[in-house]
Amino acid sequence: MEGFAHQLVAGIATGGIYASVALALVMIYQATHHVNFAQGEMATFSTYLAWAAVQGGAPWWAALLGTVFASFAVGVAIERVLLRPMRSAPVLAVVCAFIGLMLIFNSITGAIFGYAVRPFPSPFETSAPLLGGLVSGHALGSTAVTLAVLALVWAFFRHTGLGLAMRAAAYNPVSARLVGIRVGWMLALGWGLAAAIGAVAGVMVAPVVFLEPNMMLGVLLYAFAGALLGGIDNPAGAVAGGFLVGVVENLAGAYLVGAELKLTLALAIIVGVLLLRPSGLFGRAVESRV
Amino acid sequence: MSGPPIGSARASGAAGPDAPAASRQRRAIAFALLLAGAAVLIASAFLLSPFRLFQLTLAAGYAVAILGLNLVTGYNGQISLGHGAFYAAGAYTTAILMTHFDWPFWATLPVAGLASGALGYAVGFPALRLGGFYLALTTFSLAVAVPQILKHRAIEDWTGGVQGLFIAKPDPPAFLPIEADQWLYLTTLAISAALFLAAWNLVRGRIGRAMRAIRDHPVAAEAMGMDLAAVKTRTFAAGAALTGLAGALGAVAVEFVAPDSFTVMLSITLFVGMVVGGAASIGGAVVGGLFIVFVPNLAESISKAAPGAIYGVLLILLLFVLPGGAAGIGRLAVARLWRRDGGR
Numbered sequence: 254m255e256g257f258a259h260q261l262v263a264g265i266a267t268g269g270i271y272a273s274v275a276l277a278l279v280m281i282y283q284a285t286h287h288v289n290f291a292q293g294e295m296a297t298f299s300t301y302l303a304w305a306a307v308q309g310g311a312p313w314w315a316a317l318l319g320t321v322f323a324s325f326a327v328g329v330a331i332e333r334v335l336l337r338p339m340r341s342a343p344v345l346a347v348v349c350a351f352i353g354l355m356l357i358f359n360s361i362t363g364a365i366f367g368y369a370v371r372p373f374p375s376p377f378e379t380s381a382p383l384l385g386g387l388v389s390g391h392a393l394g395s396t397a398v399t400l401a402v403l404a405l406v407w408a409f410f411r412h413t414g415l416g417l418a419m420r421a422a423a424y425n426p427v428s429a430r431l432v433g434i435r436v437g438w439m440l441a442l443g444w445g446l447a448a449a450i451g452a453v454a455g456v457m458v459a460p461v462v463f464l465e466p467n468m469m470l471g472v473l474l475y476a477f478a479g480a481l482l483g484g485i486d487n488p489a490g491a492v493a494g495g496f497l498v499g500v501v502e503n504l505a506g507a508y509l510v511g512a513e514l515k516l517t518l519a520l521a522i523i524v525g526v527l528l529l530r531p532s533g534l535f536g537r538a539v540e541s542r543v
Numbered sequence: 544m545s546g547p548p549i550g551s552a553r554a555s556g557a558a559g560p561d562a563p564a565a566s567r568q569r570r571a572i573a574f575a576l577l578l579a580g581a582a583v584l585i586a587s588a589f590l591l592s593p594f595r596l597f598q599l600t601l602a603a604g605y606a607v608a609i610l611g612l613n614l615v616t617g618y619n620g621q622i623s624l625g626h627g628a629f630y631a632a633g634a635y636t637t638a639i640l641m642t643h644f645d646w647p648f649w650a651t652l653p654v655a656g657l658a659s660g661a662l663g664y665a666v667g668f669p670a671l672r673l674g675g676f677y678l679a680l681t682t683f684s685l686a687v688a689v690p691q692i693l694k695h696r697a698i699e700d701w702t703g704g705v706q707g708l709f710i711a712k713p714d715p716p717a718f719l720p721i722e723a724d725q726w727l728y729l730t731t732l733a734i735s736a737a738l739f740l741a742a743w744n745l746v747r748g749r750i751g752r753a754m755r756a757i758r759d760h761p762v763a764a765e766a767m768g769m770d771l772a773a774v775k776t777r778t779f780a781a782g783a784a785l786t787g788l789a790g791a792l793g794a795v796a797v798e799f800v801a802p803d804s805f806t807v808m809l810s811i812t813l814f815v816g817m818v819v820g821g822a823a824s825i826g827g828a829v830v831g832g833l834f835i836v837f838v839p840n841l842a843e844s845i846s847k848a849a850p851g852a853i854y855g856v857l858l859i860l861l862l863f864v865l866p867g868g869a870a871g872i873g874r875l876a877v878a879r880l881w882r883r884d885g886g887r
Contacts, residue, residue: 288676290624290683335859344675346866348622349818349858352811356855364848470807474684481680516691520684527677528669 259388260503266392267461267475268499269399273454274469274476275495276406277447279488282480284423284443285336287347291354292451293473297466298358299324299452300459301366304373313376317456321449328448332441362466373459395457402453403492406446410488419443471516475502478522484536494533498522569881584732588725597796598836600728603735604792606832609816610742610825611785616814617823618746619778620758621670625682626786627810628666628689632659633787634794634805635693638708639701641795648713648795652734655791656784663783667776686810693802707801710794731792738785743825745781754778755823786813812839815854818861821870830869 274292281289299320306316335350342350377394410416421429422439430436455469462468475498483494501522506512526533588596612626633655640646640654666685670678694705702708715726745751753774756764765771794800812835820831839850865871 286676288680290679338863342862344679345616345620345622345822346862348624348676348679349862352624352814353855353858353862356811356851356858360848360851360855364846364852368847470687474687477680477684513695514691516684517688520681520688523681523684524669527673527681531672531677 256507257504260507261500262388263392264500264503265496266388266396266499267458267503268479268496269396270454270458270472270495271475271479271499272492272495273399273402273450273457274472275480275483275491276403276488277450277454278476278480279485279491280443280447280450282485283488284419284440285340287336287351288477288485289447290348290351290473291358292447292476293469294355294358294362295324295327295448296451296455296472297469298362299327299448300373300455300464300468301362303452303456304371304459304464305366307374313374317453320452320456324448324452325445329441329445331448332444336444337437337441359466366466368466371464373456373464375460391460395460398453398457402450406450407489415442471519474516474519474523475499478519478526481523481526481533484533486537487533487535490533490535493535581736585729588721588728593722593724596724596728598840600724600731600796601793602832602836603728603731604789604796604832605813605816605835606789606829607735607738607792608786608789608813609820609831609835610739610828611782611787611789612813612817613782613820613822613824613828614742614746614754614785615779615782617817617821618751618758619754619775619782621667621775621779622675622679623682623779623782623810624679624814625666625684625686625689625810626783626813627805627807628682628685629659629663629783629786630790630793630809630813631689631693631800631805632662632783633790634800635702635708635790636787637791637794638710638800641710642703642708643701649730652788652791656788659787659790660780660784662787664776664780666783667779670779671772671775683807683810686807689805689807690802693805702802705802707799707804709799712795712798727796731796734788734792738788739825739828742785746825750774812854815858818858819868821868821873824868824870826873827868827870834869 274296277292277296278289281287281292302323303316303320306319307313311319331354335354336347339347339350375391375394377390410420418429418434419439419442421432422434422436423443426436429439454472458472459468462472476495479495479498480491481494482498483490483492485491498519502515502518505518506515510518584599587599591599608626608630611629612623615621615623615626636655636658637648637651640651641648666682670681673681693702696704712723712727713730715721715723719726721729746754753764753769756767757769757771757774761771797804816831816835817828818831819834820827820829838853842849842853861868867874
């Protein structure tokens with residue numbers, strides 16, 4: 254039973270990471286109906302920035318904050334430079350652009366920081382387990398941070414004028430434009446926010462999976478699964494889906510399929526959701542007009 | 544509705560005013576070029592070093608793999624980022640039959656094609672319900688999961704687990720005075736040529752038109768009586784079978800299969816090859832195959848990060864300056880030349 258509780262808590266901790274990346278994916282999906290394949294590599298790059306700052310002597314939290322701002326700027330720049338000219342491009346072209354971005358970020362990371370696997374420092378107490386040995390300090394701390402980020406994002410969208418404008422731009426671009434919202438800039442802000450959230454997720458997961466250029470590949474897959482499970486057009490649903498996938502992954506890894514097939518589990522979740530309930534648990538059913 | 548994919552700017556036959564004579568002349572030129580190309584390729588078996596020959600053999604295999612991807616993605620508009628999975632299926636089928644059952648190489652080919660075609664059908668079936676991004680996402684996940692599945696303990700006795708399987712090149716027939724790698728090169732060349740011919744026949748006929756119609760305007764295609772589900776799943780199966788055959792050819796060329804040769808990077812590489820060669824182009828697949836063998840090889844001498852960077856930059860650059868890829872340049876050149884000395 255204690256083992257079960259242990260897996261459950263560990264699942265919630267990783268679920269928080271998946272939930273953050275899933276939220277980043279959904280933010281871009283809602284506004285543009287694009288799934289950003291480069292989200293993981295962008296987060297990896299951000300994490301390396303944070304690592305470089307910490308190595309350079311910056312305090313841990315300052316490094317995180319600086320990285321978040323830098324990632325935001327990179328996200329905005331990518332939308333402005335690359336995605337904006339492609340607004341009405343066919344899906345294959347957009348997929349090309351995302352795969353291109355993914356490869357470019359991966360090589361930049363590799364070229365600057367090398368391919369060696371590195372430890373990443375955690376600001377939390379990692380030695381002594383908390384809650385009666387159930388959970389490590391880092392797991393607890395990173396869960397708290399991801400929950401705080403999610404709450405912040407929720408508050409931003411719910412209670413600020415800019416958040417409302419962004420929601421309007423995603424929900425109905427034409428009408429939003431008519432009431433004076435600069436839809437193009439809202440999309441760019443969405444990209445910036447997604448990149449910033451991804452950066453936090455990357456920094457939080459790096460002490461667990463260790464720092465290397467491909468560290469986010471698995472995380473991205475689970476985030477896909479989480480976003481689809483929760484409903485890819487529903488941010489709250491995607492967050493719930495992310496946590497759910499984290500828990501399922503840990504429990505199934507411990508009791509069902511073993512650690513070797515964890516990625517296959519993500520594939521199974523994705524295929525299962527798309528076959529059985531394409532709109533996800535909390536999403537709206539999509540109807541297309543012709 | 545969704546428009547044509549990148550690079551579907553097909554020259555529309557470009558038949559001039561006196562079409563029959565011009566087209567006869569054009570056909571003669573094309574045929575002569577094809578013959579000359581074949582002669583050069585066959586002659587290289589006796590002129591090039593074994594390593595170059597190995598690279599060309601590999602490129603021929605990759606060209607077929609890209610051809611399979613091109614049927615699905617370029618012609619039918621179903622975006623697959625997971626064709627490496629079918630390549631792996633074909634490679635492992637051949638390797639398992641050759642090591643565990645002592646089959647000769649040639650006999651494993653039909654089985655490899657069938658096995659990966661069946662896998663493609665199974666993937667293509669749910670793919671019916673998924674358009675665009677969902678399919679890209681699902682196939683991407685498949686590609687990421689492939690090495691894990693191949694390494695799994697339950698099938699380790701067959702696949703050799705992490706170590707993989709070693710296979711030997713087929714021996715040339717006794718009456719031919721050539722080396723094994725020359726023989727393999729020529730066999731691969733012949734098989735690839737046959738597969739290219741088959742694919743060319745497929746896409747220029749009724750089925751090919753249906754594939755393109757479904758890509759460009761599914762609703763209109765359905766209204767005209769095309770069976771969307773049947774065409775899409777069968778295209779997926781055919782594309783997967785081609786890529787699987789390519790996997791079999793590639794496996795015997797490197798004489799080795801192992802899970803880590805079939806990572807998501809393989810699928811992405813095939814995708815890059817398709818875009819560089821030109822989506823929805825048969826000839827482009829050849830350029831793509833040569834590209835993904837030779838360019839990373841050159842780039843790796845600069846740095847480990849260079850191949851990925853080149854791929855990424857090219858993907859984005861081509862999107863903006865040359866959506867038709869190499870085939871686009873080819874079409875442009877042919878159109879220009881033809882206007883100058885033929886036509887009027």
